[in-house]
Amino acid sequence: MPLSFEFTARKLVYGGEALGHYQGRVVLVPRALPGERLEVEEALTAKGVIHARPLRILEAAPERVEPPCPYFGRCGGCQYQHLRPELQSAAKRETLRETLRRIGHIGTATWDAEIPVHAAHPWNYRNxxxxxxxxxxxxxxxxxxxxxxxxxxxxxxxxxxxxxxxxxxxxxxxxxxxxxxxxxxxxxxxxxxxxxxxxxxxxxxxxxxxxxxxxxxxxxxxxxxxxxxxxxxxxxxxxxxxxxxxxxxxxPALSYAVGDFRYQVSHGSFFQVSRFLLPELVTAATSGGVDAAPANRDALALDLFAGVGLFTLPLARGFGQVIAVESNPRSAADLAANAQAHG
Ligand SMILES: C[S@@+](CC[C@H](N)C(=O)[O-])C[C@H]1O[C@@H](n2cnc3c(N)ncnc32)[C@H](O)[C@@H]1O
CATH class of the missing domain: 2.40.50.1070 (OB fold (Dihydrolipoamide Acetyltransferase, E2P))
Structure with a gap:
């Protein structure tokens, strides 16, 4: 019989699960929020970590909402619908900060800048x-x-x-x-x-x-x-x-406009999914370099993992030279075509 026990969620981790402890071991539970107490059931233990499923909420967090999607919890697509939409971005920001600290060893002692949150309408956003x-x-x-x-x-x-x-x-x-x-x-x-x-x-x-x-x-x-x-x-x-x-x-391909640029996206090429945030994403990723033009006319920009050139084309406006690197031959062909089409 699977082990069931009481669990207190401490924080959210990458992937949306809540982390807590049981008898000195790490426990990960989906669809739980920090501060909540739940009755959970062990689903699987791997590398000493207990992965458990929620059975009953004993004490709910004030941030909890009724998930609008009837498939939430069964479908693997969404992880945060039980959390108010405006708090989902903040939770992801904390996860990013923790990932930078834990894996990248970039703590607040070396880098304490605010991580800006860009949020858009939370529904119908996937292209x-x-x-x-x-x-x-x-x-x-x-x-x-x-x-x-x-x-x-x-x-x-x-x-x-x-x-x-x-x-x-x-x-x-x-x-x-x-x-x-x-x-x-x-x-x-x-x-x-x-x-x-x-x-x-x-x-x-x-x-x-x-x-x-x-x-x-x-x-x-x-x-x-x-x-x-x-x-x-x-x-x-x-x-x-x-x-x-x-x-x-x-x-042969789809044509996708973002800001002043139009991209050819072939079957098999990567493209960003968030339709409402795309222009903002490009601006956020390329500003600095592009805004500094013409000071950067002698400078070189590297766009590593460039895809179809989403950032390459705007970067080319601000930098004298841009080297874009992409390993997928289909994306690389789109990248070359997109660069050529924009001169
Ligand atoms: C997440 S996509 C980002 C693409 C682009 N920067 C964008 O935002 O649209 C990552 C890209 O990196 C490419 N890639 C993955 N591993 C790579 C490698 N080792 N060298 C070069 N490109 C790589 C993938 O084919 C993919 O197009």
């Missing part, structure tokens, strides 16, 4: 999603996200943090027609969606565990890609991904 797809024994397809640290699917109707366009596509794909289409090309595992800055155009990447004997241009898959283009609202580019290869239908 991308990786929907998991599971074929049921009855031949129907279920769509959703995985439970935390598991490959068990939580079927979902709608997601509060996805953009309206992505929720509209999710609503369509959940329908019986699409279930049949997706089941037709099983084994199918994932649909990745990326919406542009206006939440109008969407690129879709289809993934499955392909049978090596089947051709990459298998009729079923290409038919499905064509149907996504034809039937799903706003979808302008669809790729079938197999290993490192992509077969693309429709437009």
């Amino acid at each position: 991308q999603a990786q929907l998991k797809v599971a074929l049921q024994p009855d031949g129907k397809v279920r769509l959703g996200f995985f439970e935390a640290e598991s490959h068990r699917l939580v079927p979902i109707d709608a997601c509060l943090i996805l953009s309206p366009r992505l929720n509209a596509i999710l609503a369509d794909v959940r329908g019986a027609d699409w279930s049949k289409r997706l089941a037709g090309v099983a084994p199918f595992s994932e649909i990745e969606l990326l919406a542009d800055d206006r939440d109008e155009e969407v690129s879709i990447t289809l993934r499955g565990s392909f049978d090596r004997a089947r051709a990459f241009d298998d009729q079923g898959w290409s038919g499905l890609a064509e149907e996504c283009l034809r039937l799903l609202p706003g979808v302008t580019s669809v790729a079938i991904e197999r290993g490192r290869a992509f077969r693309v239908f429709g437009k």
Whole structure:
């Protein structure tokens, strides 16, 4: 029988769990807040750390709210919905400060600057999603996200943090027609969606565990890609991904505008997820260097881990030379194209 015990949450740690102690051992509990007392049950002990699940709240923190999403707690996507939105950013700031101290050995003695918090509307903010797809024994397809640290699917109707366009596509794909289409090309595992800055155009990447004997241009898959283009609202580019290869239908890539710049984002390239905060993120990351222009005209900027060049292009305005380093060949190709397009 699993061990159950009373737990007092001391602080939040990276990943959103609350840390406390039981009989001298570290305990981590999801969906608990600092100061709260809970009855918890041991789920797993690894490397001496007890991972426990909450059974009952004995004393709730005043910061606790009812999570608005009905899937919260089962779906692995969100970790903080039980905390008032305006306090979530502050909690993450403390986690960052602690990570800098613990892993980077950067304590307040060496660096005591304020860590500014940039927050935006807490819902519908994601421009991308990786929907998991599971074929049921009855031949129907279920769509959703995985439970935390598991490959068990939580079927979902709608997601509060996805953009309206992505929720509209999710609503369509959940329908019986699409279930049949997706089941037709099983084994199918994932649909990745990326919406542009206006939440109008969407690129879709289809993934499955392909049978090596089947051709990459298998009729079923290409038919499905064509149907996504034809039937799903706003979808302008669809790729079938197999290993490192992509077969693309429709437009070759998505075009995403941030501030004065427009970025080509191909299937398989990294792009930031937070649609409302993107312009602020770019300004925060590149200001200093860019604002100091023209003093930096002789200076060199390094954009390491550059992706498609989100920071590279604004940095090029302020610095005489920018060296951007990116290891993913698809992102690197976008980066080169984006740099060229902006002169
Ligand atoms: C989190 S993304 C950030 C990209 C970009 N700075 C942005 O904000 O859009 C990190 C990028 O680093 C790249 N990357 C990962 N390991 C790398 C390495 N060892 N050398 C160069 N690039 C790497 C990844 O392919 C990815 O595009």
